Amino acid sequence: MSDGTLIEARGIHAYYGASHVLHGIDFVVRRGETIGLMGRNGMGKTTLLKSILGLLPPRAGSVRVRGIDLTRAAPFRVARAGIAYVPEGRGIFPNLSVKENLVMAARPGHDGRTEWTLDRAFDTFPRLRERINHGGQQLSGGEQQMLTIARVLLTNPDLLILDEATEGLAPLVAQEIWRILHQIRETGISSIIVDKNFSAVSAISDRNIILVKGQVVFEGDSDTLRAQPETLRAHLGV
Amino acid sequence: MDTYTFLIQLLNGIQYGLLLFLVASGLTLIFGIMGVINLSHGSFYMVGAYLAWSLSQHLGSFWIALPTGIVLSVALGMLLEWLFIKHLYRRDHLQQVLLTYGLILIFSELRSILWGDDVHSVAVPALLAGSIPLTEMLSYPVYRLWLSLVCVILAGLMYYLIQHTKLGMMIRAGASNREMTQSLGINIDVLYRSVFALGVALAAFAGMIAAPVSSVFPGMGNQVLIVCFVVVVIGGIGSVKGAMAAALLIGLVDTFGKVVEVEIGGLRILPELAGMSIYVFMAIVLLWRPEGLLVRRQH
Ligand SMILES: Nc1ncnc2c1ncn2[C@@H]1O[C@H](COP(=O)(O)OP(=O)(O)OP(=O)(O)O)[C@@H](O)[C@H]1O
Ligand SMILES: [Mg+2]
Numbered sequence: 003m004s005d006g007t008l009i010e011a012r013g014i015h016a017y018y019g020a021s022h023v024l025h026g027i028d029f030v031v032r033r034g035e036t037i038g039l040m041g042r043n044g045m046g047k048t049t050l051l052k053s054i055l056g057l058l059p060p061r062a063g064s065v066r067v068r069g070i071d072l073t074r075a076a077p078f079r080v081a082r083a084g085i086a087y088v089p090e091g092r093g094i095f096p097n098l099s100v101k102e103n104l105v106m107a108a109r110p111g112h113d114g115r116t117e118w119t120l121d122r123a124f125d126t127f128p129r130l131r132e133r134i135n136h137g138g139q140q141l142s143g144g145e146q147q148m149l150t151i152a153r154v155l156l157t158n159p160d161l162l163i164l165d166e167a168t169e170g171l172a173p174l175v176a177q178e179i180w181r182i183l184h185q186i187r188e189t190g191i192s193s194i195i196v197d198k199n200f201s202a203v204s205a206i207s208d209r210n211i212i213l214v215k216g217q218v219v220f221e222g223d224s225d226t227l228r229a230q231p232e233t234l235r236a237h238l239g240v
Numbered sequence: 241m242d243t244y245t246f247l248i249q250l251l252n253g254i255q256y257g258l259l260l261f262l263v264a265s266g267l268t269l270i271f272g273i274m275g276v277i278n279l280s281h282g283s284f285y286m287v288g289a290y291l292a293w294s295l296s297q298h299l300g301s302f303w304i305a306l307p308t309g310i311v312l313s314v315a316l317g318m319l320l321e322w323l324f325i326k327h328l329y330r331r332d333h334l335q336q337v338l339l340t341y342g343l344i345l346i347f348s349e350l351r352s353i354l355w356g357d358d359v360h361s362v363a364v365p366a367l368l369a370g371s372i373p374l375t376e377m378l379s380y381p382v383y384r385l386w387l388s389l390v391c392v393i394l395a396g397l398m399y400y401l402i403q404h405t406k407l408g409m410m411i412r413a414g415a416s417n418r419e420m421t422q423s424l425g426i427n428i429d430v431l432y433r434s435v436f437a438l439g440v441a442l443a444a445f446a447g448m449i450a451a452p453v454s455s456v457f458p459g460m461g462n463q464v465l466i467v468c469f470v471v472v473v474i475g476g477i478g479s480v481k482g483a484m485a486a487a488l489l490i491g492l493v494d495t496f497g498k499v500v501e502v503e504i505g506g507l508r509i510l511p512e513l514a515g516m517s518i519y520v521f522m523a524i525v526l527l528w529r530p531e532g533l534l535v536r537r538q539h
Contacts, residue, residue, distance in 0.1 A: 055423060081425035093420035095413045106409035107424040157425055 007069070008033050008161055008192055009054060009085070014063035016046075016053045016216075023049045024216040026063070031161060036187055037194045038207035038224075040238055046216040047196045048090060051163055055087055056080045084112035086159035088150045090166045096139035100130055103138055104153055111158030117189070123152040126182060144175035151182070162186065162193040169198070180206070200240045204228065212237050244378045249495050255384050257491020258391035262446035263464055264471040264483045265398065266439025272478025273415040274432055276328050277336045280343035282465025284440045288313060288447025289456045290351060293360045302365040302452070309448050310441055317440030321433045329432070348458065357458050362451040387449050394442070395484060402480060411435060415478075467494075470518055474525045476532025485533055493521045 009031040016024040024046050031037055039047050052058035054065055056077040064073045067083040081087070095103055104123060110116045124131040127148040133141060141149060147167055154162060164183070168176040180202050187193065187206060197203050204210065204224035212220040212233070220233055227233065234240040267281045288309060295305035324343065328336045364383045371379035402408040414421045414428050422428050447460070454460070471490050475482025497517030525533065 057419060057423065076427070076429075077419070077422040078425050078427045081423055087423045089420065089423070093417055093423075095416045095420070097412055097416050098409060102409045102412075106406060106413050106426075109425065153424070 006033050007031075008035075008067065010066045010069075011050075011054055012064050012066075014050065014053050014060045014065070016049050016058055016060045018049075018058075022216070024053065024060070027213075027216070027218055029054070029211070029218075031192055031194060033160070033192060034190050035192050035208050036206055037192075038203040038210040039194055039196045039213070040200070040203065040210060041213035042237065042239065045213040047213055048165055049216070050213065051087070051165055051194065051196070054080070055085065055163070081157065082112070084158075084160035086154035086157050086162050088147075088154055088162070088164045088167055090169070092146050092150045094138045094141070094146050094149050094153075096137065098138055099135050100138065100141070100149060101134045103149055104130075104156055107153045108156040109158070112160060115158045118155045118158050120156070123156055126155070126185070127152050142175075144171050144178070147171060147175075147179060148182075151179070155186070160192060162191055164193060165196045167195070167197065168202075176202075200234070200238055244374045245499075247374065248378065248380060249499055250492070251380060251384065251388070253492035253495035254488060255388045255391075255491070256495055257488035258388050258395070259446050259450055260464070260467060260471055260491055261395060261484050261487035262391055263443045264468040264475070264487055265395075265480050266442045267468050268472045268475065268478055268480060268483045270436060270439045271472070272480075273411060273435055274325075274329055276325060277333050277340065278325070278439075279337055279340040279465065280347065281340075281439070281443055281468065282461035282463070283344050283347035284313065284316075284443035284461075285447040285450075285464045286351065286458070286461030287316070287347060288444030289362075289451045289454075289460060290355050290360075290447075291444065292448035292451040293362050293456045294355060296362055302362070303367075306445075306448055310445060313441045313444035314437045316444075317437030318433055320440070321436040325436055326429070326432070344462070347461070351458065359458075360456040362456060364452040381453075383452060387453065390449060391446075394445075398442075398480065467518065470522050474522055474533055476535030479532065479534045482532050482534030490518050490521070494518050 007030060009029070011027065011029040014024050014027040014029070015022065027046075027050060029050065039050070041047055049058060053060040053063075056072065056075050056079065059074040064071060066072065067080065067085065070083070072080050072083060095106075098106065101120075104120060108120065124134075129145055130148055130152055133145060138146070138149070151162075151164070151167070167183075168179050171179065176199070183193070183195070184206060195203055195207065204227060207224055209221065209223055210227050211218055214237055219237060220227065220230075263281065263285050266284075267278060270276050270278050270281070291309040291312060292302070292305055295308050296302045299305050299308065320343070324339060328339060364381070368383040368386050370382045372382060372385070373379040400408075402411065410421065410426050410431060413424075414426070414431055418428055467490065471483055471486045474490070475484070475486035494517060497515075
């Protein structure tokens with residue numbers, strides 16, 4: 003695993019119309035690193051992800067992927083650079099079958115890797131194999147989440163971005179998702195995980211970032227964070 | 241009506257329906273996938289017919305005019321999408337209707353400048369000029385059979401493209417969630433431009449192959465547009481399969497409506513009034529299934 007920088011965002015300012023949501027955020031992800039991105043509701047986590055992904059181009063600041071400037075690039079270019087996104091609310095295509103949801107996205111990775119194939123995705127998520135010909139809208143919440151994760155893995159990404167991937171899932175299903183995320187981490191894929199479950203996030207992350215009103219108020223590893231109960235209480239309500 | 245007349249009308253109805261499908265499928269695709277109401281769709285049919293007429297004359301052969309016309313109409317579709325249509329994706333329907341109505345006027349004016357306002361006819365290509373005799377008196381033109389066959393093949397190809405290829409899956413995905421599709425690394429601008437150009441090419445191609453069996457005249461685009469909207473509404477907006485079913489039904493209703501004399505309560509309904517038959521049919525279908533024939537009820 004090289005320790006090269008995968009994503010480097012500097013001085014990000016993002017707006018929704020006139021409302022200023024991100025106030026100069028610096029954010030770095032290195033190869034193979036798992037980042038926990040935390041903060042209370044409405045603090046700007048999703049907005050930061052969207053600025054990186056080109057879905058909400060920042061008004062000021064820069065986003066570089068492997069040193070290449072992708073600041074206001076189209077979302078598909080960011081995706082093609084190896085950045086995979088599992089959005090809040092999942093975003094499966096209900097009018098496509100499980101298999102079609104996977105096949106439409108499958109492609110070799112940024113550097114031509116084809117580690118993730120349909121078979122491997124089905125091995126990782128056996129429940130999807132049982133549902134292969136079902137329509138996207140016939141799946142349970144947990145299955146939909148598995149489908150979205152499997153779908154982005156088939157793009158053979160270098161970085162997996164998960165926004166509230168376990169939200170609204172039954173505890174056992176959420177546990178299954180976490181187990182798979184640990185498994186994916188072992189393969190060397192970097193990830194940014196946004197989740198309300200502090201103990202689960204801190205158990206998987208190499209580094210954590212806490213946002214308050216569009217600014218970074220904490221950055222450090224899980225042990226450091228656990229040693230600051232006042233930070234946890236103030237900013238995460240833990 | 242004897243069996244042979246019936247058979248001929250049946251074939252005519254199917255052939256008209258298939259032709260309508262080529263035009264209507266583009267209309268319904270562009271609406272279903274990009275959410276754009278394209279009033280200028282009929283103009284592409286008209287442009288296709290004039291292209292067939294003008295290119296056949298200049299190039300000396302219908303068979304050279306056809307592929308040339310297809311290439312030109314794909315290019316036209318790409319250009320229009322890039323210049324105008326792409327700006328309509330996030331606009332409301334009123335703005336879409338205004339802009340595409342403007343395009344109708346522009347195409348009509350351009351046609352007048354380029355090709356004049358006369359009615360023309362295109363000769364049936366020699367290869368398909370024959371007829372198949374049915375009885376001593378009646379026969380059926382080979383060209384019309386060929387036309388139907390071509391439409392069926394195109395419909396099959398389109399079905400395969402949309403249902404069974406990765407490109408088709410991307411198109412359907414884009415129709416359901418544009419942002420998510422882009423985030424999976426798909427260039428949706430190029431995808432939409434291709435779908436639009438496909439729609440334009442289908443309508444223009446329909447106009448080209450229809451030219452030898454109908455006359456080529458200025459108002460033909462608007463005429464077909466109205467019928468195609470009826471097809472799209474009956475079939476269910478956005479449904480290609482629905483458009484196929486509706487187009488065939490409309491083709492048959494229209495064809496038989498013109499030849500069957502109906503008597504209701506001693507009142508003879510003349511074939512001349514039968515132009516209304518498809519609208520009456522639409523009203524009945526919509527009372528029965530307001531969302532169209534083949535659209536599954538959502539929620
Ligand atoms: N589409 C939008 N238009 C206007 N304001 C928005 C929009 N989306 C988010 N906001 C505002 O921007 C701020 C940051 O929102 P964001 O969604 O990034 O928060 P978050 O940290 O992801 O919260 P959550 O945990 O609820 O998902 C909030 O104050 C929110 O109200
Ligand atoms: Mg959020």
